[in-house]
Amino acid sequence: MQDANLNTIPLVFPDILVIVGGGEVDVPLLEQLSHEGARLIGADGGADAIMAAGLVPDAIVGDMDSVSDPEGWPEPVRVIHIGEQITTDFEKCLYSTRAPITIALGMTGRRFDHTLSAISAATRFARERHIILADEHDVALAISGPFHFSVARGERVSVYPLAPIRFLSSKGLLYPLDGLHLEQGGLIGTSNQAVEGAVDIVPEGDTPWLLVVEKSHLPALTAALREQPAGL
Known part of the structure; x- marks a missing residue:
């Protein structure tokens, strides 16, 4: 087992990285993303979910307290033990990797506190990279700065403030x-609706915010993100 102090990190990936946790994992989506060339990392016990889908992770990152057999992985799989207990395994994966787009599966559902932890981690790293949390119904993109994307007329578009944030403008x-100021415990932007195909959202500054749409829009979101590089 490799320890993180041996210059094994960060692990750099050229395109989509999928980080899999121990929550509810959409196995067909995981299989599809892997088939399309996404690289896979197990956040500790999330590696078992990858193997259960008949796939092999590129790496396992975490404190190794929940993966079934941290010593029994084949040689190509990098097992990176990070013993600190200040951060979650998801956060360990985020600070140990670099990728233009990161999709997190199994980070929500089952336990509500795990969902909150995943949102907190996404907030922390949203200025550095594009992070998408996916569950059985929706995808939630943690992002900072403006964003342009397309959905069909009438589609649900939710905007949620990850910190107090003012929006300069929106279209569609x-x-x-x-001019709206959104914050938790105050005005939020959930259950909005697209009135035309193109949607533009422009916040003030680089405060992180969350865009939530139906999971079917994941391919369109990743395509739009490729046109809007994050500050890696």
Whole structure:
């Protein structure tokens, strides 16, 4: 087992990285992403979910307290033990990797506190990289700065503030965000709706925010993100 102090990190991936946790994993989506060339990392016990899908992770990262057999993986799989207990295994995966787009599976569902931890981790890294949390129904993109994407007229578009944030403008939404200040415990932007195909959302500054749409839009989101590089 490799220890993180041996200059084994960060692990750099050229395109989509999928980090798999121990929550509810959409196995068909995991299989599809792997077939399309995404690289896979197990966040500790998430590696078992990857193997259960008949796939092999590129690496396993975490404190190794929940993976079934941290010593029994084949040689190509990098097993990186990080013993610190200040961060979650998801956060360990995020600070140990670099990738233009990161999709997290199994980070939500089952336990609500795990979902909150995943959102907190995504907030922390949203200025550095594009992170998408996927569950059985929706995808939630943690992002900072403006974003342009396309959905069909009438589609649900939710915007959620990960910190107090002011939006300068929006286009294509039934309820415009122009000049609105959003914050948890105050005004939020959930259950909005697209009124035309193209949607533009422009916040002030680089405060992280969350865009939530139906899971079917994941390919379109990743395509749009490729056109809008993050500050890696």
